Each structure stands twice: as structure tokens, then as C-alpha cells.
Amino acid sequence: MNILVTRPSPAADQLVSRLRSYGQAAWAFPLIEFTPGSQLDLLPSRLDALRSNDLVFILSQHAVHYANPAITQVGKTWPASLNYYAIGRSTALAMHAVSGRQITWPHEQEISEVLIQLPELQQVAGRKALILRGNGGRELLGETLHNRGAQVEFIECYQRCAKHYHGAEEGRRWRDRGIDTLVVTSGEMLQQLYALFPVIDRDAWLLHCRLVVVSERLATLARDLGWANVCVAGGADNDALLRALDLYS
Structure with a gap:
């Protein structure tokens, strides 16, 4: 897996560190700050x-x-x-x-x-x-x-x-890194992620990624936006997300 973690810092950085300790390729891409x-x-x-x-x-x-x-x-x-x-x-x-x-x-x-x-x-x-x-x-x-x-x-x-990014540039960067798994922990961030990238990136890459979310409500929203491969974690903490990614028990 090549995993993109969109939750805010410092939780995103902590999760990425743990993912890398399991040998996974992972990057933090916080969509909001506080x-x-x-x-x-x-x-x-x-x-x-x-x-x-x-x-x-x-x-x-x-x-x-x-x-x-x-x-x-x-x-x-x-x-x-x-x-x-x-x-x-x-x-x-x-x-x-x-x-x-x-x-x-x-x-x-x-x-x-x-x-x-x-x-x-x-x-x-x-x-x-x-x-x-x-x-x-x-x-x-x-x-x-x-x-x-x-x-x-x-x-x-x-x-x-909301943190501001250039959608086309980010689309090229994450596609080049082979991102195939996304971690999203709120509906606000899911909508922001969907809207960030140009249509060509959404259709050719983003909506084909496996998506890990934290509730059935978010899973429904994700499917309405066009994602097909959606996994619901048992909670919003990093331990639950690792379990959803089959890396921790």
C-alpha cells in the first residue's frame, strides 16, 4: 500500500510514523489546521x-x-x-x-x-x-x-x-508516488479532498483509491461522491485506523 493520511497534525504525523514502522509507504497530507x-x-x-x-x-x-x-x-x-x-x-x-x-x-x-x-x-x-x-x-x-x-x-x-493546496500539482505528486489508499476522518475533509483535484485526477486516480473512513455516515457520503472501495474503521483514533488497514491488532 501507498497511503495518504489527510487528518490534521500531529495525529497525521503520528499515524504516518507508525505506518512506516510497519514497512508501509505513507505520507501526511493534512487538509485542515486549528x-x-x-x-x-x-x-x-x-x-x-x-x-x-x-x-x-x-x-x-x-x-x-x-x-x-x-x-x-x-x-x-x-x-x-x-x-x-x-x-x-x-x-x-x-x-x-x-x-x-x-x-x-x-x-x-x-x-x-x-x-x-x-x-x-x-x-x-x-x-x-x-x-x-x-x-x-x-x-x-x-x-x-x-x-x-x-x-x-x-x-x-x-x-x-482549511489548508490551501494547488490541486493539479498535488494530483501529479500523489499519482507519481502511487498513492492507492486514503485515510479520511471527517465529512468536511472528504468533501475538501474531492473538490481539491481536477476532474481528470478524480476520474483517473482519486476515486479508484481504497478509502478508509471512520463511520458509516462517511462511507455513504464517499459512495455518493463516487468511491467504490470504502472501508469503515472501528473508531477515529490511530489504533483503529491501523486495524482497518490490517496492520495492527
């Missing part, structure tokens, strides 16, 4: 406004990376009286490492559709739910909690910014 969010200064007061047994949702490791300094820099800690949820294992571990709190996450599959099926989230009427995320993103979690009677608020902890 900057601090516009609402970080609101986070301490929003946490203070939560009551015992209210809910905090952390939707990515990047939210942890930017949110925790916003808390510690004003001399605060993550309240022990709240219930914390993460979208996946890696995010849960990152949040636990900085907060010391117990973090619940969906073990079956690391997606919002599974998170909202957790038994403890079925009866949330009258409780506040603070969702820590990036700019934009899916609304499924917030809408579901709202429909169940929770008072939902979002905090933009970081912003995703």
Missing part, C-alpha cells in the same frame, strides 16, 4: 453556571487542547459535580488526563448516533448541557438533547481552517 475558538473566554463562567448533575460534552481532543488552558489560566478546575461525556476513547482519555474526572464515551462506535443512545442520556429534561466543540459541525447531539428537554449551549473552543 486555531483558538472565539468563545473560549466564556467557558469559565458557563461552567460556573452549571448545577450538580448537569452535562458536559467534549466532541474532540482539540476541544480539550484549547478548553483546558482557558479553565486553568483563571485558576479554576473542572467541577466534580458534573457528568462528562466524550465522543470517543481518545477524547475521553485526553479529558481525563487534564481533569481527573470520569468521562463516559460510547464503546460500540465513536459517533454521535451511538453517544445519544446511552441509557443515562435518555432522561435529561430540565438539565443543562454544555457542548464543547469546533466551529460549525453537526447538530445531531444538540438537537437530540434539546428535544429531550435539556437546555443546550455550545462553546466554540477551536476553529477548523
